[in-house]
Amino acid sequence: MIRISDLSVHFGGVVALDNITVDIKDDIVGVIGPNGAGKTTLVNVLSGFVLPDSGTVDVEGVDLLSLAPHKRARWGLARSFQKVQTADNLTVADNIWVSLDTSASPGMKKHAALNRVLDYVGLADMADVPAHKLNPCQRRMTELARCLVASPRIVLLDEPGGGLSEMEVDKLRQVIGNIKTIFGAQVLLIDHDVELIKSVCSKTMVLDFGELIAFGPTETVLQDENVKAAYLGTEIKV
Amino acid sequence: MDVISHFRQESRTYAALGFVAICVIVLPVVIDSIWVKVLTSAVIFTLAAYGISLLYSQLGLVNLSQVALIGVGGWIMLRLNYAVQLPFELNLLVSAVITAFIGMILALPAMRMKGLYLALITLMVAGGFQIIFSAIQFPNGGAGFLGVALQSPGEMRRPLIAESDTAYLRYSIIVVVLGVMLAAAHNRGRPGRAWAMIRKSEANAMAAGVNVTLYKLWCFTLSGFLAGVSGGLLAGALKILDAKSFPAGESILLFALSIVGGVGHWMGAVIAGFLYRVVPAIFNNIGIDADLSLVIFGAALLHAIMTAPNGIAGQLSSLFQSLGRQNK
Numbered sequence A: 001m002i003r004i005s006d007l008s009v010h011f012g013g014v015v016a017l018d019n020i021t022v023d024i025k026d027d028i029v030g031v032i033g034p035n036g037a038g039k040t041t042l043v044n045v046l047s048g049f050v051l052p053d054s055g056t057v058d059v060e061g062v063d064l065l066s067l068a069p070h071k072r073a074r075w076g077l078a079r080s081f082q083k084v085q086t087a088d089n090l091t092v093a094d095n096i097w098v099s100l101d102t103s104a105s106p107g108m109k110k111h112a113a114l115n116r117v118l119d120y121v122g123l124a125d126m127a128d129v130p131a132h133k134l135n136p137c138q139r140r141m142t143e144l145a146r147c148l149v150a151s152p153r154i155v156l157l158d159e160p161g162g163g164l165s166e167m168e169v170d171k172l173r174q175v176i177g178n179i180k181t182i183f184g185a186q187v188l189l190i191d192h193d194v195e196l197i198k199s200v201c202s203k204t205m206v207l208d209f210g211e212l213i214a215f216g217p218t219e220t221v222l223q224d225e226n227v228k229a230a231y232l233g234t235e236i237k238v
Numbered sequence B: 001m002d003v004i005s006h007f008r009q010e011s012r013t014y015a016a017l018g019f020v021a022i023c024v025i026v027l028p029v030v031i032d033s034i035w036v037k038v039l040t041s042a043v044i045f046t047l048a049a050y051g052i053s054l055l056y057s058q059l060g061l062v063n064l065s066q067v068a069l070i071g072v073g074g075w076i077m078l079r080l081n082y083a084v085q086l087p088f089e090l091n092l093l094v095s096a097v098i099t100a101f102i103g104m105i106l107a108l109p110a111m112r113m114k115g116l117y118l119a120l121i122t123l124m125v126a127g128g129f130q131i132i133f134s135a136i137q138f139p140n141g142g143a144g145f146l147g148v149a150l151q152s153p154g155e156m157r158r159p160l161i162a163e164s165d166t167a168y169l170r171y172s173i174i175v176v177v178l179g180v181m182l183a184a185a186h187n188r189g190r191p192g193r194a195w196a197m198i199r200k201s202e203a204n205a206m207a208a209g210v211n212v213t214l215y216k217l218w219c220f221t222l223s224g225f226l227a228g229v230s231g232g233l234l235a236g237a238l239k240i241l242d243a244k245s246f247p248a249g250e251s252i253l254l255f256a257l258s259i260v261g262g263v264g265h266w267m268g269a270v271i272a273g274f275l276y277r278v279v280p281a282i283f284n285n286i287g288i289d290a291d292l293s294l295v296i297f298g299a300a301l302l303h304a305i306m307t308a309p310n311g312i313a314g315q316l317s318s319l320f321q322s323l324g325r326q327n328k
Ligand SMILES: Nc1ncnc2c1ncn2[C@@H]1O[C@H](COP(=O)(O)OP(=O)(O)OP(=O)(O)O)[C@@H](O)[C@H]1O
Pocket: A011, A014, A015, A016, A033, A034, A035, A036, A037, A038, A039, A040, A041, A042, A082
């Protein structure tokens, strides 16, 4: 369980996160909100790239904010970035190895973990392809595989569906939807694609101007008047 | 790996082996004694250039203090030579390790910097060593810790198997090949993966659990190690080192030639070493002012920068412009 209390982040005059308090227990939780709502900032705080002005984050008794970013990763917090970040001159397998390198399990298990995750995201026959030859979807999948390979406890995904075709999002849906069952990790999924959120997230939180304006079962949240108002003028397809 | 790329890999390995074999077996036989000396120092500077290339190609970091670190390696090598009766190889290793350590310490404050600022810091380090070297000179067997006497009372020993100049050239080639292989092994393994990820995005590397500071330091340390080996070999080649041989400007020149030669490949470092040492010697030999080689290097650098695939070109050209103004 991720327990966030009184979390606030300011950038100059901008309130990116405003006193967020929430307990995240469910397997896959969605985070939605209009542009600039603070979704990425939340992920950045959890993964250590933004220091909050106040507040605490407690995961299973661990004070997450006290760890350096790379230590959080080794502890079991994996994340992807809004902009895909595969290292172009490394192969798919080597991109994934970067995460394996930093995890503690012995070599033989690592090869097994690599093959398993490559199978899972459907890149089994592309292990030796350099990343610069991949299409956007394959890059996303490589990144997801990197997030999943080292037995994470929490996976934070920042708009993994951005720029993907409908068919590719279908594939993504399957990959994300089964993370908990196959890898045992809790998932926090940011996306603008409400259909994707609806189909995989049992619960969803909605941010607007840094405020948590709704949190609950996805269907209920999407019917919420405040949420509809926040999205007024933008294209939420509820 | 598919068959074709495997084949390419193999043929590349054979090409490298062939090149080394020619250097070790044929070259020392066919060239006369002056050129043996010139070639030896070209080979030695190749290794230091490979260190520059490593930092630049793997992490995009500009190191303008490599020749200063060669001086450090050379100083320690000479110091050890006159202080202890240990084998050449052991002294060489100790010199390289200490130089690597010094390189690491110097890189520490630079860790949070990038691009031009980092380059300027490394240049200041080079300037600092230039002053230190001219103050303390290089040991030549004199008394005390600094070990400087007006006339050298001792002699720099060479390895027992490489007393002659020709043998020492062969010896240097083999040591340099080992050094390049050490760095190449890093590139292919865990550090290489971490470096590639850091180069793509430090944030992403951290998110993957990579200790970014540690791996950057590691690269600096490895580059310093290679400079240290170069310095130690140079001490053995020349037997005495001159404080005037390691000014900051030489570090800039070696960096520039590494870019001209091409970073990220051992052949680029070989070219850099060749340009740095052999071209001026050729000019001397045919009666042209050796400084003219600088003009040619400048043109070559301009060419390299303008056609450089990665976008640090603008940064570097402005760096060299500002340095050029300073030197005037
Ligand atoms: N490093 C930063 N410095 C200054 N302001 C920032 C920084 N990061 C985010 N902000 C601001 O904080 C607010 C929240 O940004 P954030 O990136 O978290 O939004 P988001 O919900 O992820 O938006 P999007 O859907 O466009 O990705 C925005 O107003 C943004 O401009």
